Amino acid sequence: MPSIENRLWRFHGVAPTAWLAFVYLYLPIVILVVLSFNANKVATLWTGFSFDWYLRVLENDNILRATRNSLVVATGATVVSTFFATLAALAMASGPFRGKGVMNAMLGLPLLVPEIVTAVASLLFFLALGLELGLTTVLIAHIVFCLPFAYLPIRARLEGLDPRLAEAAADLYASRWQAFRRVTLPLILPGVVSGAMLAFIVSLDDFVITFFVAGAGATTLPVYIFGLIRMGITPEVNAISALLLMVSIAFVVLSYRVGRRPS
Amino acid sequence: MRDPRTVLRRALLLAPTGLTLFVFMVIPMGLMGWMSVLEPDTYGGVRWHALSLDAYVQFWYERDLDDSLILNTAYMEIFLRSFLLAGFATLATLVLGFPTALYIALQDERTRQRLILLISIPFWTNLLVRTYAWMLLLRNGGLIDSGLGALGLGSGALDVLYTPTAVAIGFVYSFLPFMVLPIYTSLEKMDWRLVEAAFDLGANRWTALRRVVLPMALPGIAAGCLLVFIPALGSYYIPELLGGGKSLMIGNLIQNQFGTARNWPFGAALSFTLLALVLLAMIVYTRRFRQAPGE
Numbered sequence: 001m002p003s004i005e006n007r008l009w010r011f012h013g014v015a016p017t018a019w020l021a022f023v024y025l026y027l028p029i030v031i032l033v034v035l036s037f038n039a040n041k042v043a044t045l046w047t048g049f050s051f052d053w054y055l056r057v058l059e060n061d062n063i064l065r066a067t068r069n070s071l072v073v074a075t076g077a078t079v080v081s082t083f084f085a086t087l088a089a090l091a092m093a094s095g096p097f098r099g100k101g102v103m104n105a106m107l108g109l110p111l112l113v114p115e116i117v118t119a120v121a122s123l124l125f126f127l128a129l130g131l132e133l134g135l136t137t138v139l140i141a142h143i144v145f146c147l148p149f150a151y152l153p154i155r156a157r158l159e160g161l162d163p164r165l166a167e168a169a170a171d172l173y174a175s176r177w178q179a180f181r182r183v184t185l186p187l188i189l190p191g192v193v194s195g196a197m198l199a200f201i202v203s204l205d206d207f208v209i210t211f212f213v214a215g216a217g218a219t220t221l222p223v224y225i226f227g228l229i230r231m232g233i234t235p236e237v238n239a240i241s242a243l244l245l246m247v248s249i250a251f252v253v254l255s256y257r258v259g260r261r262p263s
Numbered sequence: 264m265r266d267p268r269t270v271l272r273r274a275l276l277l278a279p280t281g282l283t284l285f286v287f288m289v290i291p292m293g294l295m296g297w298m299s300v301l302e303p304d305t306y307g308g309v310r311w312h313a314l315s316l317d318a319y320v321q322f323w324y325e326r327d328l329d330d331s332l333i334l335n336t337a338y339m340e341i342f343l344r345s346f347l348l349a350g351f352a353t354l355a356t357l358v359l360g361f362p363t364a365l366y367i368a369l370q371d372e373r374t375r376q377r378l379i380l381l382i383s384i385p386f387w388t389n390l391l392v393r394t395y396a397w398m399l400l401l402r403n404g405g406l407i408d409s410g411l412g413a414l415g416l417g418s419g420a421l422d423v424l425y426t427p428t429a430v431a432i433g434f435v436y437s438f439l440p441f442m443v444l445p446i447y448t449s450l451e452k453m454d455w456r457l458v459e460a461a462f463d464l465g466a467n468r469w470t471a472l473r474r475v476v477l478p479m480a481l482p483g484i485a486a487g488c489l490l491v492f493i494p495a496l497g498s499y500y501i502p503e504l505l506g507g508g509k510s511l512m513i514g515n516l517i518q519n520q521f522g523t524a525r526n527w528p529f530g531a532a533l534s535f536t537l538l539a540l541v542l543l544a545m546i547v548y549t550r551r552f553r554q555a556p557g558e
Contacts, residue, residue: 011365011468018366021359021439025385028396028436031406035399084279091276094269103277106284113541114497116514117295118288120534123521124298125291127308144287147280198387205389208499212521222391229395229504233402241392248388256380 029245036242041235053239063240066224069135073210073220074203077142078150082196084143085150086188090180093158110145118145119212126213133215141213142206146199153198157191190258197255201248292538299532307525318532338516345512348427348502349495352434353442356491357484359435360442364483365476367443368450379447386440394504397433398424401505425507433505434495441494442487449483450476482552489548493541513537 039050057063092103110118122144126137165187169179207222214223221244228237302313325335367378385393400406401424408421423429453476461471499514506512513533520530 011472014362014366014369017359017362021363021443022381024359024436025382025439028393028400029385029388031400032392032396084283087276088280091273094273097270097273099277103281106281106289109284109288112493112545113292114493114514114537116497116499116517117292117534117538117541120517120521120530121291121295122287124295124527124531125287128294128298140287144283147284151280201387205387205391207389207391222389225395226391226500229391229398233395233398237395238399241389241395244389244392249384252384252387253380256383 032238032245033242036235036238038235038238053235054243056236057239057243060236062219062224063221066219066221069138069218070204070221073135073138073142074200076139077146077203078196078200080143081146081199082150082192085147085195085199086154086192088147089151089154089158089188089191090184092155093161107148107151111148115208119209122209123212133213133218135214135218137213137215138210138218138220141209142203145206145209146203149202150195150199153195154188154191157188157194161187193258194255197251197258201251201255205244205248295531295538296535299528299535301528303526303528307521307527309527315528318526318528321529322532341511341513341516344427345496345514348430348434348512349492349498351431352438352495353488353492355431355435356439356442357488360439360487361446361480361484363439364443364446364450364480367447368453369455375451379444382440382443382447386444390437391500393437394433394501397429397436397505401429401432424505427506429505430502430512433501434491434498437501438491438495441490445486445490446480446483449480453479485548485552489544493544496540497537 035046036053037049037051038046039052040047088103088107092100118141122137122141123133126133126140131137161184165183166179169183170176174182205222206220207226210220211223211226214220219227221240225237225240225244228234228240298309299318300314300316301309301311302315302317304310320332322338323334324332327333363382367375367382370378398405401421402408403421403424405421405424407423411421423432457475458471461475466474496512497514498512499518502512502515503518517530517533517537520526520533524530
């Protein structure tokens with residue numbers, strides 16, 4: 001633990017730079033949220049407080065349809081990827097074995113490959129198979145890139161787990177399934193919940209991959225918002241964007257609280 | 264030692280994830296590589312049995328009317344611009360991110376946790392929407408413009424939105440958490456008594472930082488640079504929204520091939536080149552630091 005009198009503390013500029021970084025990160029978010037409550041039709045001119053644009057958003061059928069698509073895809077992708085990732089994490093936590101490195105590398109791919117490359121590869125793959133682009137192709141693509149996000153928190157949780165607990169259960173004549181169900185699962189559950197939440201939020205936020213593999217009927221919220229932004233800055237876009245931001249932030253904070261390792 | 268039931272159980276547990284990633288990630292990448300050496304069909308698509316290196320030739324050369332090849336620098340300019348912007352973003356996030364990570368690493372446990380959450384929140388929130396927020400800030404008549412005007416500093420319109428400068432601002436903003444988090448992870452493990460020891464041995468602040476802190480932070484710095492540079496290089500909507508049509512980057516060029524240009528092999532070739540560059544960077548990193556970036 002660094003002591004207060006640590007002289008590095010007085011390395012000039014460290015604290016101000018850090019604060020600058022925080023301001024830089026949060027200023028646009030704050031401005032966007034504030035402006036979403038702006039009464040004026042000119043999106044950046046403040047005249048008074050109003051909820052109108054939020055009401056306008058909630059009455060917009062296209063936005064509601066896009067939101068429904070987003071929620072359907074995010075829910076499906078979360079359930080499937082979290083289930084798959086939990087199984088994989090359990091296997092990966094057990095000692096070294098052949099193929100572990102390959103598995104690790106494959107799990108890293110969706111994180112490291114630029115989104116646009118994944119998007120192009122997926123698009124070409126679906127088209128080559130003759131699949132019609134739509135919610136199904138979006139769902140498949142989302143399951144793929146959600147996998148590592150669901151996997152990592154579960155894996156981290158298993159890492160901190162004492163293997164002797166499961167052994168103790170076995171000593172007490174628990175079957176493998178019982179030991180998993182009664183000992184391992186409750187212990188890794190916060191990791192599973194945290195992974196599921198991250199998968200959900202990553203799916204809900206994705207734009208580039210969805211933009212490529214979604215057909216005309218499968219517009220998700222970010223794809224719809226992108227279309228709106230390209231047409232111009234309007235108060236409706238402010239409101240729907242602010243809504244999306246606040247949902248994401250709520251989820252991250254929640255996921256952080258749930259997933260924290262017990263100290 | 265090898266119990267066949269253990270092996271079977273492990274295989275069954277890994278199968279869903281492994282197969283999903285193999286079928287929908289690895290195979291598509293291979294397919295993309297293959298399609299990049301095929302001939303384009305007239306209205307999008309490819310001619311499956313017509314092998315051709317045209318997509319890669321097209322990057323450097325243009326076919327003249329008499330079928331002779333002439334050097335075409337348009338695509339190279341786009342690549343160069345992309346590398347410059349991504350490089351600038353990497354440098355700027357490093358200059359801003361390293362002190363930030365250092366600052367966080369020097370706090371007590373509770374404050375650290377809170378600050379890391381603060382850094383992580385933008386990381387997880389919708390980047391498209393946050394890019395849009397910059398449009399509100401940067402446009403003429405927007406907040407920065409009118410703010411400067413009110414202070415008497417503005418001389419006419421700001422004229423930043425739809426320029427490469429706006430793209431650079433957007434990049435630094437978007438990718439800053441990618442730089443701070445891995446550097447922090449390296450510094451977190453740091454034994455600060457080493458720094459004290461360096462001081463006791465007569466090092467000044469700068470020497471202590473350079474000789475003790477920096478070597479510890481190096482894997483994090485390298486990982487951070489990769490994690491900023493790669494997504495910036497392949498970025499699509501940040502240049503699209505903040506750069507307007509003028510500062511076309513690789514991502515926009517790729518998207519074009521599947522939109523108006525309808526040249527799938529060229530789009531596949533560009534993506535494949537990007538993928539190759541990324542994998543190369545990964546291999547170099549893993550060789551050098553013996554761990555995957557971000558770990």
